Amino acid sequence: MTILYLWLEKYNTFENLNVNFGGRYIFNFNQIENKLEMKENPHYIDKFFDIVELNSNSEISLLTGIVGSNGTGKTTLIEVLRNIFTEKYEDLNFKFILVTKNDGKVKVLSNLENNLSIPTIGIRVEKNHSEKKSIIFISTIFDRKIEKSRDNEINLSTNYLLKNINMDSYESAKIRQDLAFLQFNNKHRLLDDVEFKLPEKLIVHILDTLSNEKIDKSLSLSDKIIDQKNRFIINIQYNFVNYALNIIDHWLEVEVLYKQDSRNVEKVRRLIDVKNEIKNYKSWDYLREQLNFYKQGKHNNINLLVNLMHFVDKIIDTTEHSKDFEVKIESDSSFSLSSNKEIFDFIQLYSKNVVGSRDFFGFQWRSLSTGEESLLDIFSRIFQSSKKTMSRKWSEEIIIFIDEVENNLHPHWQKQIVNHLLRIIKLLFKNKKIHLILTSHSPFIISDIPHTNIIMLERNGDISNVKENIEDLERTFAGNIHTLLAHSFFMKNGLMGTFSKEKINKVYSQIINSDRNELLLNRVILEKQINIISEPLIRNKLLSELENRLKLDIHDEILILKERLQNLENISYDKNK
Structure with missing residues (x-):
């Protein structure tokens, strides 16, 4: 499905908004005559963004850029479209007209009360008829905006991903997604034309777990222990002790405050006993013995801690003998893994043994700049979304929104990002037709998009609207960056x-x-x-x-x-x- 046109009566800073997305037709809503006017788009080129030389059965049907300075409403416009596609029309707090093209048929969706006069060339009108479409929303922006779950939407925005987990858990999940993408890329060679060096080393940090009754390790880490390996081992052992105390406190809170069931008395008593044993920590072997003593049954909570302890033992053993993966100690509280296979094997084991969403380790790619990490992050999220679409019975036509795609990217990569996106999306999404919609305020992005496919938002006072005469910017596709940047739309009062x-x-x-x-x-x-x-x-x-x-x-x-x-x-x- 492709979006051709949107008229919006009033929403947030928008009033009487007329937006064309660069399709075959250009529309305008004449409010006086309550008439939808239509004409051919003289600049439209069919399958212009589809890279046909790639051996793929998917198609990039349209690319649209939404540009504007901060506060003009780029993200808000995407929010409006997401609401239309995922909410019931009677629940929307705005009036709209939306023209789409699906399976080759032009369709008008609207919640206006009056009958709308439309052209009679094979256009179908569906009034007050909610039609949920398959959409993907990707954003690496973290501004604490509340993101809710929506039907028929894959939401891979940072705000949504951090909604129910802490930052450390988010980082480990992100690393796992990066690894899944890198493994796929190694096999299918998606990124041969990307210039940055892909990560080959993962730094693993022992997280300093916060606990109300934290065990002090300062006595053990005395000046007598000068060997870094031994200091590292003591660090990871004591951190497990504090991690276990933190987990047990959480379990006790759940059992006592939320379940309030007399049948849980024995379970609570056992947890308290385990907690007291941990608080009286004597040695690593003694703790292992006590945890094994208290674990009962396959589904017992203590068994989760025992499994994690075995995983920590495996890491300690690996510092002396190379087995499942080779650990190189980097500091008293960190180690590194140096091959994609070792990293993947380690993360797989870690994912199976970490308790719930509470991370024991933190992760960081070595040698990647912030921009390179952002680029890898976007690619891995697109890969993740493509895997999710295969597990859902979605229609063949999908809309992908990517908010502020150039975030944290050096200008050199901003010039390349549109080409990379078109190639990767076409290769990853099988048997799909994609309308890709990007928001940006970078002239480098604009130079890869024809001017009729660009929605230029500007704000006058409290009202945001589309720049009326887009021809004022002349042609944008393959445009000179300095010319685009010097335009008053990007830079008021000069450069x-x-x-x-x-x-x-x-x-x-x-x-x-x-x-x-x-x-x-x-x-x-x-x-x-x-x-x-x-x-x-x-x-x-x-x-x-x-x-x-x-x-x-x-x-x-x-x-x-x-x-x-x-x-x-x-x-x-x-x-x-």
Whole structure:
């Protein structure tokens, strides 16, 4: 399915919003006549974004860019579309007209009360008829915005993923998704044209577990223990002890506060006994013996701690003997794994043994910059969403929203991201037709999208709307980045930074308003400030102005010469006394 047009009466900062998405037809809602007007899009090229040379049975049917500065409503526009596709129309708090194309048929969806006059060329009207569509929402932005679960939506936004888990659990889940994508990529070579080096080393940190009754390890980590391996082993053992105390406190809270069942008395008593044994921690072997004693049955909670303890034992053993994976100790509280297979095997074992959503370890890719991690994050989320679509009975046509796709990316990668997305999406989504919608405020993204496929949002006061005449920007596709960036839509008041502009204005004011003696006194520092200006026109103009102000007219020269002559006469008179 592709979105062709949206009219929105009023929502948030939008009023009477008319949006075309770059399809075969251009629409406009004439409110006076209650009529939907339609004409051919003269710039439309069928399958323009579909990379046909890739051996895939999927199709990128349309690409749309939503651009604008912060606060213009890019994410809000996506929110409106997500609401239309996932909510019942009677539950929506706005009036709208939406034109889509599905299975080759143009369809008008609307919740307007009055009958809508539409063109009669094979367009079907469905009034007040909720039609849930398959959509994917991806965003790496974390701004604590509340994200809810929606029917027929795969939500892989950071806000949603962090909704029910803590940051450490999110990081470990993210690493697992990265690994799944990297393994798929190693087999199918999706990223051969990506220039950054894929990660080959994973740093694993022992998390400092917070506990109300934390066991102090300072006595064990005395100056006598100078071997880093032994310090590492003691660290991981004591962290397990505090982790176990934290977990048991959580289990007790659940049993006592929420279940309140007399049948749980024995379970609570057993947990308290285990907790007391852990608090009186004597040695690692003794703790293992006690946990094995208290575990009862396959589904007993204590059994989960026993399994995790066995996993920690495996790591300790691996520091001495290479078995399942090779651990290299990096510090007293961290170690590294150096091959994708070892990393994957380790994460698989860890996922099976970690207790619930409470992470025992933290993870970080070595040698990846923030931008490289962001790029890998986007790719792995797309991969994850493609796997989820295969497990659901979705229609062939899907809409993918990616919010602020250039987030944390260097301009060099911003130039490449659209091409990477089109290729990866086409290869990952089997038997699907995709409408990809990106939000951005980067001219690098815009240069890969024709101007008729760009929705330019601007804000005037409290109202946001689409820029009326998109031709003002001329052509954007394959456009010069400097030309696009210099356009007032991206940069009001020119390209120069505010700080440098204020400095230049201050220098100019000093040149104009100072007298000659002041200028002579400050000449060196003024010339230094002028000479670091990159723009030659401004630099030469200021130097010329400074020289002109320092020049003397004939009367000034006569006065200065008379003054010098008088000084010489005074000196001669003093010597002759």
